[in-house]
Amino acid sequence: MNYQVSTLSEKGNFRSNNEDAIAYGVNDKLNITWMIIADGMGGHLAGEVASSLLIDYIEKEIVQLDAKPESGWCRWIAQQIVSANEIIFEHAHKQDECKGMGTTGVVVIFDKQQCSIGWVGDSRAYLLRDSQLSLQTEDHTMIQYLLNKGAITANEAEKSNTKNLLSRAIGSKKDVEVDTISYHAVQGDTVMLSTDGLHDYLTPTEITEHMKEFASLAYANVAHEVAGISLCKKMTEQAITQLSKDNLTLGLISITE
Amino acid sequence: MAYLALIVEDVVINKWELNQDELLIGRVKYCDIHIEDRAVSSKHARLTVKEVPYEQGGNVVLLEDLNSTNGTELNGNLVSRQLLKNGDIIKIGFNQFKFVEGSTLNLDETAVIVG
Numbered sequence: 519m520n521y522q523v524s525t526l527s528e529k530g531n532f533r534s535n536n537e538d539a540i541a542y543g544v545n546d547k548l549n550i551t552w553m554i555i556a557d558g559m560g561g562h563l564a565g566e567v568a569s570s571l572l573i574d575y576i577e578k579e580i581v582q583l584d585a586k587p588e589s590g591w592c593r594w595i596a597q598q599i600v601s602a603n604e605i606i607f608e609h610a611h612k613q614d615e616c617k618g619m620g621t622t623g624v625v626v627i628f629d630k631q632q633c634s635i636g637w638v639g640d641s642r643a644y645l646l647r648d649s650q651l652s653l654q655t656e657d658h659t660m661i662q663y664l665l666n667k668g669a670i671t672a673n674e675a676e677k678s679n680t681k682n683l684l685s686r687a688i689g690s691k692k693d694v695e696v697d698t699i700s701y702h703a704v705q706g707d708t709v710m711l712s713t714d715g716l717h718d719y720l721t722p723t724e725i726t727e728h729m730k731e732f733a734s735l736a737y738a739n740v741a742h743e744v745a746g747i748s749l750c751k752k753m754t755e756q757a758i759t760q761l762s763k764d765n766l767t768l769g770l771i772s773i774t775e
Numbered sequence: 776m777a778y779l780a781l782i783v784e785d786v787v788i789n790k791w792e793l794n795q796d797e798l799l800i801g802r803v804k805y806c807d808i809h810i811e812d813r814a815v816s817s818k819h820a821r822l823t824v825k826e827v828p829y830e831q832g833g834n835v836v837l838l839e840d841l842n843s844t845n846g847t848e849l850n851g852n853l854v855s856r857q858l859l860k861n862g863d864i865i866k867i868g869f870n871q872f873k874f875v876e877g878s879t880l881n882l883d884e885t886a887v888i889v890g
Contacts, residue, residue, distance in 0.1 A: 660786040669783050673811070678788045
């Protein structure tokens with residue numbers, strides 16, 4: 519399978535630093551394509567440290583991998599996030615300025631027809647297939663938690679202005695629970711990983727339209743790299759216009775054949 | 776800046792900055808703190824933010840029940856007028872609010888882990 523990829527991470531207009539991070543690559547030996555996104559949190563520069571630690575750790579592990587995990591990609595992703603959690607948690611306890619830091623994380627791995635996703639926090643993975651948008655991840659937020667257990671209504675959840683309260687994060691506690699999902703990928707699929715500074719400020723319709731445009735660029739294959747980044751830029755600018763005050767990061771992957 | 780936080784199972788699901796002289800709490804849509812709950816009166820209660828004389832930037836917040844049908848509870852007792860202090864719990868209908876003074880409640884981070 520062939521993939522077209524574009525990513526962008528922006529500080530935005532209000533934050534003094536960018537606590538988001540994104541990375542992607544191909545492990546040629548295993549013929550897999552991967553992407554990871556993270557949104558750090560914590561005072562001073564700690565958020566940046568947490569998201570970088572996660573990205574660096576997962577990237578190192580994927581690059582070094584020379585055989586496919588026998589237990590499957592979902593389990594492997596979950597194990598790597600758990601290991602990264604220990605590293606970030608220990609780092610936070612050794613460095614005073616990093617105390618309380620943590621990060622969200624979404625890892626996606628494409629292996630032939632299989633797409634495997636593991637995540638913690640409120641960064642997301644969307645799938646566009648046959649022009650239909652579907653959210654592949656479920657936010658680990660307190661609002662989602664209360665909604666799932668029926669303590670609040672969908673209307674109350676929608677109106678909440680504290681959706682940023684996480685119920686899970688990587689590195690904030692000694693242990694972390696990772697959710698995973700795996701599905702059969704087909705040609706024409708487009709996946710977007712994003713942080714809340716982006717997806718909270720675009721409507722599902724707007725996200726759909728942008729992803730459709732990315733998919734069409736991927737097929738046209740003309741100056742795709744420039745056009746892809748330009749589209750990512752258009753999305754972050756639209757989110758900023760629609761009052762995003764956070765860092766904004768997204769990664770788009772289209773399967774072209 | 777003081778806040779009023781709507782709490783469900785110890786989680787803040789909504790917060791309002793008390794950044795104007797008066798805030799109306801009630802079921803009608805034009806209320807500053809609009810609550811869709813039949814146990815809440817149309818105009819149920821009012822919060823008044825008053826400057827403390829001779830104290831730069833110092834404010835006090837007064838809670839007043841506006842003759843509501845089901846009353847306004849402060850820390851478990853029905854009240855008609857009462858000055859609020861940090862951590863006070865206000866119950867209006869089936870809704871529980873926490874009064875948070877100053878900047879003790881920081882919800883402006885990208886993400887905060889709770890629990």
